[in-house]
Amino acid sequence: MIPPELVEERARLAAVRSALAGMLATARLRVATGDVVAGDRYTAETLGRMLKSHAKELAEEPDGPLYFGRLWFGTAPTAGEHRGQRYHLGRRHVTDESGQPLVIDWRAPVSRAFYRASVREPLGVRERRRYGWTGGHPAELTGFEDERLDTGTAPDTVSRLVAAEIERPRVGPMRDIVATIQPEQDELVRLDLDRTVCVQGGPGSGKTAVGLHRAAYLLYTHRQRLRRGGVLVVGPNPAFLRYIAAVLPTLGEVDVAQRTLAELIDRHPVTAVDSEAAAVVKHDPRMAAVLQRAVRDRVTEPAGPLVVPDGSYRWRLPVESLRRLVDDVRREDLPYGIARERLRARVADRLRRQAEARGETPGAAWLRRTARCRPVTTFLDTVWPTIRPEELLTLLLGDPATLARAADGILDSVEQAALIRPRTSRSAIGRRARSANWSEADLVLLDEIAGLLDHLPGHGHIVVDEAQDLSPMQCRAVARRCRHGSLTVLGDLAQGTTPWAASDWREQLTHLGRPDATVMPLTAGFRVPAAILDLANRLLPELGVEVPVTRSVRTDGELRIRPVADLAAATVTAVRAALARDGSIAVIATDERLSALAVALADAGITATGVDENADGARVTLLPATLAKGLEYDHVVVVEPVEIIEVEPRGRQRLYVVLTRAVSRLDVLHHRPLPTTLLPPSDPGGDGPGR
Structure with a gap:
């Protein structure tokens, strides 16, 4: 028999769904009639955009869970104006026909108590209720869990419903965490707009989710201030942006720009590849001084009246x-x-x-x-001649004498030689610039020159994820677009995999133009189970950075490390076993190894797609180790760890990333001996039994 209180809650849910449907119908009607009530064409267009945006927000997941919690304030003085009140909290504000709130937006000031109230500091809260839902459409309310904060009966451990939400299988893109935000995460989310903060977070600590939720919170709280410049999210690669793309719309924010750095500074297609030596010099912060001198040297003294x-x-x-x-x-x-x-x-x-x-x-x-x-x-x-970035950079990199003048005392002769391209005559500079092949690093230099020539369009707030991998020159490109705004800098120094990856946040923040920003660690791991995270943490002493160790709050999860004779056959077996359970699956290896594994899976009749492919219903992803950063899968199969280490200079950092992509189960398959760092003290031989 259904408890009476659950029957009451389900009736309330029906009323809230009806109210939301009414809000959506009203919004669509306003879109249809907006051009009639507007006084002129400009006003009609502006009003139309606003109304369509509002309607789109309301239409997002109308059948999903409309609220996740309830606050019941007591009569203590700390309850203030909320004494005796009850509030249901959800992803967006819902009102009835009279305008009375049925659901309070999670970003509203009163919602802060839901995330931070505790037995020690109840913040006036008598009782906190969390709701359990099915994942269907429409989502069904299955139950609830109450915590009495005023009597000290709230559990000391993570709520059962919170744990179930955290551990729910990951199929599809990243989800929001509004139902599971922890106090230390909420503190970061609700920092004021004027604060730049750097979040050092280990694997599974929720730093990306915190950054996205902070963007949504700032837009809700400071919408007018951010209307002109807006909010920008900068991610490491297109796969990562696709993975996080659904988070902000589910939080009611559909107008946030999401770009990779390459897209942000995109002036030309990338058609050239630098030598390693040239790329390192081009990303070095001293290049900013070289380019500045090259620009200033274009100014000459007047020779006559x-x-x-x-x-x-x-x-x-x-x-x-x-x-x-x-x-x-x-x-x-x-x-x-x-x-x-x-x-x-x-x-x-x-x-x-x-x-x-x-x-x-x-x-x-x-x-x-x-x-x-x-x-x-x-x-x-x-x-004071006009400068075009392409012509200046072509001259600088094509004429040793010009480069020598600009780089004198900044770059040595070996570094200058690494930059020089085939010599170009001055008369051919313009023609060469128009037809030049540009590398990724060249685009960063062109952006630096453009910033020396004029102010570039900026944003009110920028969220930068995987910021430890940005070079100093890339950091400057971000800083140019946030001269008068603030930053949320997200990353993990232990996961730095680029040749110029940061080893110290203070230095990186200086390149980002915010040397005095606060650095705040997140050390509780919510997504990666303890056994998996403990394995990855064995690599930390060899990564050359000082970061706090992340400890998982999860005791579930499975880890199996197996020496095998045939890697391809073992991968097929592991994937087939994973398919018998719920959730997403990734096979991670080096690019070269992945090609052979793809053939083996196809021959076995298992559908597997690349990370850049969109295949409906495909649960298995073939993921190069170089693209694994920021992504999460329920079950991960890592193939031949030692190859991942050997293929690049920062291979150990890459392996640390790869091992922490699993949020439920991890299989490590190896034919060659494991890196000794991964072996437990009791297994010095290198090929211990599977576990």
Whole structure:
């Protein structure tokens, strides 16, 4: 028999669903009639965008769980204005026909108590209720769990329903964590907009989810301030962005830009590959000084006076006056392109003063005409010429003499030689720039030059994930787009896999333009079971960074390490066994090894897709170790760990990443001896029994 209280809760759910349907119908009606009520075309377009966005938000998962918790405040003074009140908390605000709230948005100030109240500090809360749901459409309310905070009867361990939600199989993209946010995570989510924070979080600590939920919280709390610049999420690769793409829409935010860094600075297709030596130099922060000097060296001293015809009269500025104007503008340290226009305006103003001294009254039209006349423009083109980033970089990398002047005292001769391309004549620079092949690092340099020439469009807040892998020059590209905003920097120094990966957050934050930002660790692992995380943690002493060890709160999960004679056959067996259970599956290996495993799985009749493919119903993903970062799967099969270590200089860091992609079960298959670091103290031989 269903308990009366559960019957009451289900009746409330039906009422909330009805109210949401009414809100959606009203929103769609407003979209249909918005152009009629608007007074003009611009207003109609603006109103239409707002109404369509609102309707889209309401339409997201209307059959999903509409709330996950309830707060019941007591009568203690700490309850304040909420004394005796009960609030249901969900992913978005739901009201009835009269406008009374039925569900409170998880980002509202009152919701803070749901995440942070405890027996020690109840924050005025009498009782906290968590709801259990099925995963169907519509989602069914299956039960609830109460915690009495005012009497000290709340459990000390993680709630049963919270644990079930955390451990639920992962099929499809990343989910939000609004029902499971922990106090230390909530503290980070609700930091004010003006705060830049760096979250050092180990595998499964929820740092990515925290960053995305902070973006949603800031948009909810500071929507007007963020309306112009908006919020940007920068991820490490397209696969990662696809994985997280559904989180913000489920939280009611559909207008957040999500880009890889390559997409952010995309000026040209990448059609060239640098040598390792050239790439390292191009990503070095000293290149910023080289480029700045190259830009500044384009400015020359005036060689003669400026003469401007004006009807029957000629205005004349002597060379000494022009030199003072150039020096004054130089000292103002403006972006190059803005400084050029500042110099134009100063020259025109001096000419205006001469005209006024002769009794004339030049107006705005005269000033504009004079500033754009041929003699003034010729003067500017001589002493402060227009710069195009592609032409300047082509000249710099194609002419050893030009590079030597710009890099003198900054780069040594070996580093300069690594940068130089085949020599290009000055007359062919423009033609070469238009047809050049650009590498990924070249695009970073072009972006740096563009930032030296003018201010680039910015954002009110930027979330940067896997930030430990950004080079100093890539960090500067992010910082340029957040001059007047704030950052949420997410990463794990132990997972740094690029040649220029950061080993210290303070240095990385300096490159991001926020040297004084707060660094806050997340050390509780919620996604990766303890046995799996403990295995990966054995690698930490060899990774060359100092990070707090992440300890899992989960005692479930399975780990099997097996020496095998035939890796392909063993992989087929492991995948077939995994398919008998719920959840997503990934086979992770080096690129070369993965090709052979793909053939073996196909021959066995097992459908497996690449990480970039969209195959409906495919549960098995073939994942190169180089693309594993940030992704999670219920069951992971790691094939030949030693090959992952050997294939790249930071192979141990890569293996650390790979081993921590499993959120339920991990199979480690090896034919060659395991890296000794992974062996437990009781197994010095290297090929101990499967476990």
